[in-house]
Amino acid sequence: MHNRKAVYPGSFDPITNGHIDIIQRGLKIFDNILIAVLENPNKRPLFTTKERVKMIQEIFSDQKNVEVKSFHGLLVRFAKENNAKVVMRGLRAISDFEYEFQLALMNRKLDPEIETFFMMPNVKYSFLSSNLVKEVSMLGGCLKGLVPEAIEARLKNKTYNSYKKL
Ligand code: PNS
Numbered sequence: 001m002h003n004r005k006a007v008y009p010g011s012f013d014p015i016t017n018g019h020i021d022i023i024q025r026g027l028k029i030f031d032n033i034l035i036a037v038l039e040n041p042n043k044r045p046l047f048t049t050k051e052r053v054k055m056i057q058e059i060f061s062d063q064k065n066v067e068v069k070s071f072h073g074l075l076v077r078f079a080k081e082n083n084a085k086v087v088m089r090g091l092r093a094i095s096d097f098e099y100e101f102q103l104a105l106m107n108r109k110l111d112p113e114i115e116t117f118f119m120m121p122n123v124k125y126s127f128l129s130s131n132l133v134k135e136v137s138m139l140g141g142c143l144k145g146l147v148p149e150a151i152e153a154r155l156k157n158k159t160y161n162s163y164k165k166l
Contacts, residue, residue, distance in 0.1 A: 004029070006086040006117060007079045009036040009071070012052050013045040014151050016133055018125035020059065022090040023066065025119050032065045034082055039072040046134055046158055059148055076111035087116045092126045134159065 006026055012019060012035070026033050035056055039049045047055070049070045060066040071078040079087060087107060089100055104116035120126075128146055136143055137155040147155070 003031050004086070005032040005034065005082075005084040006030040006088040007034045007036050007075070007082065007084045008088045009038060009075050009078075011038050011040070011043060011045060011130065012056060013043075013047055013130050014052065014133065014147065014155060015056050015059065016125070016128050016130055016147050016151075017145065018090065018092070018121045018128040020148070021121040021125055022088070022119055023060075025121075026088050026117075027063075027065065029117075030086070030088070032067065033088070034084060035060075035066065035068045036075070036078055037068065037070045039070045047154075051154075055151060055154065058150060074110060076107050076114050079114055080111065085114055087114060089116060089118055090121050091118050092121060092128070 006029075008019075008023060008026060010019065023033055023035070037049060037052045037056065045052070053068050053070050056068045060068070069082070075087065079085070087104075089103070091097060091100060100116075100118065104118075107114055107116060121128075125146075133143060133147055133155070137152070138159040143152045143155065
């Protein structure tokens with residue numbers, strides 16, 4: 001049978017329970033999910049590409065059908081090189097729609113063979129974003145239930161020094 005593989009791209013700085021929720025939903029539909037971590041020096045991420053990849057690998061270490069790689073350049077090119085014809089993205093709210101609509105249609109223009117597949121996360125994550133998670137962590141707030149415990153610990157380590165400087 002045809003192997004259905006989806007690429008799930010993002011910055012994942014860091015991965016949150018919202019991303020994990022989308023990946024788990026995706027696994028009901030696709031045989032394999034390739035998590036593609038954007039390597040973008042312009043975005044000045046809190047975690048290095050290596051750290052972001054490693055954190056995600058640890059979370060999915062017992063799931064053979066989830067793979068993690070970093071990528072740079074065009075997403076559609078990366079998808080093709082990895083034999084995936086679907087890009088999976090999560091939609092939290094209407095506010096996500098405009099950007100995602102542009103991204104999906106630009107990707108279609110670049111490669112008409114690649115389709116974008118959208119899914120909604122559990123409503124309890126609809127307010128969640130990596131940027132807010134970083135801010136809450138920096139200000140000493142509790143992230144229980146929003147990111148895996150291992151990620152919360154790493155966030156605390158990373159943000160501790162910047163918090164002290166405030
Ligand atoms: O988690 P994010 O930051 O919302 O993810 C954005 C991402 C990585 C999906 C997007 O920036 C991307 O695909 N970048 C790769 C460059 C690319 O292909 N650009 C043209 C598509 S419009």
